[in-house]
Amino acid sequence: MKYTLKQLHYIDVAARHGSIARASQELNISPSSISAAIDVVEQDTNRALFERLPSKGITPTRYGLTFLGHARELLKANRTFEAALSDQTRRISGSIRMGCFTPAAPILLPIVARSIADNHPDITIEFSEGDAPQLYEKLLASEFDVAFAYQSIPPQPNIEFIRLFSAPPHIVLPSTHPLAKSTSLSVNDIYQEPMILLDLSQTRDYMFKLFTNEGLTPRIGYSSKSAEMVRSMVAAGLGYSIFNLKPLKKQQYMVGDIVRIPISNAYQSVEFGIMYRADTDVSSVDQVMIDTCLDLLRRGAFDGAVLHTATKI
Structure with a gap:
């Protein structure tokens, strides 16, 4: 099996979008390039990665879900490797895939993104929003590296939670x-x-x-x-x-x-914070995100998101 990281990345993005066309728009490549990457794997394994649904896009098969789990672990390991190399020059670079609870996204993500852009310009962030169960599912499927959400009650197994603040x-x-x-x-x-x-x-x-x-x-x-x-x-x-x-x-x-x-x-009252998979290593880029959020918390950047007294805001 000779799959390139680029091919695995194409397949991962297509799975996240459930559409080859939308994946090609994000990656700025032709749909045929993504289809070719999928074909290479399917021909090599003699197994289908996706079901093609007319007018509805693509959805992973059972085998496809297993393949994607391994592929995402490999892609994350590569991001960790690249970030570790950049650490040698004291300037961290790489990408992070971040999920966020939809109602909280416009309140908190711009603050975090602005801080990352100012202090770590070589880090890129891929944002995705969703409901809490979607975030837990995608985090455990390695589609996200970290996620912003309320703490699940009871706590989700295999997910670490770092509290940022209580939200009554x-x-x-x-x-x-x-x-x-x-x-x-x-x-x-x-x-x-x-x-x-x-x-x-x-x-x-x-x-x-x-x-x-x-x-x-x-x-x-x-x-x-x-x-x-x-x-x-x-x-x-x-x-x-x-x-x-x-x-x-x-x-x-x-x-x-x-x-x-x-x-x-x-x-x-519920707790709001950062989540990541407990059974994977935290990359240097992931750690930058966590440290940035904790620093913003110490500086009071999130204080206005929680109500303490009656207000018209």
Whole structure:
């Protein structure tokens, strides 16, 4: 078997996108080059790596998933090797594949990316967003090197978690709401009103637990998988919502405005941090990412993402 790292990289990117066409756009090469890399492996092994689904792209076969697991380990080992060589000249270079919980991405990733660009210009970051279960799955499949997410309860096996901060939940109300000037609220105060739910699997379960622990059931008025859509609907006076993180700066909405109020009985605070696979070595590039986040934490760069007192931000 004589596969090049370039061919394995092409196959990995195609698998991540589920599409040869989208992979070719990311890699800036022709689709035929990616197809050729897949063909080389399939002809050599006499096994199919992917199922071709008309109009739906490609999806790995069972054998393909096994092959991808080994290929990704080899690709990461190569990145670690290249980073170790660059360490000899005291300037770390390489790439890191980073996943992030979708609602947190626009709040935290720009800060991290700016710091990396300023202090480690030879490091490139490949961002990808997803729901918590997707992040855990892709991290364990070696599709990500590290991920930003809330800590899973119970903790995921084979995943190391480095805590950055606690994120207690808070209630988001229209600025015109009768309770908008409150300094704190309980879910008992608002459960009978329509809730606009951020409809992501683990988030949904967490939000419902805030109510069921009090013997209550929320009344869902609307739901969306977009945090910004949820906030905009609250601003328009269509209901309330609950979040753990908030934008660092004041947001503008087409209709209305919002206020954020701490939950007085918020014992369901969650931990937010960095995750990586426990059974793989942390490369020097991965360590730069971890150290950068911890340094930003010490300098208070993430402080504005968590609500401590009632605010209009």
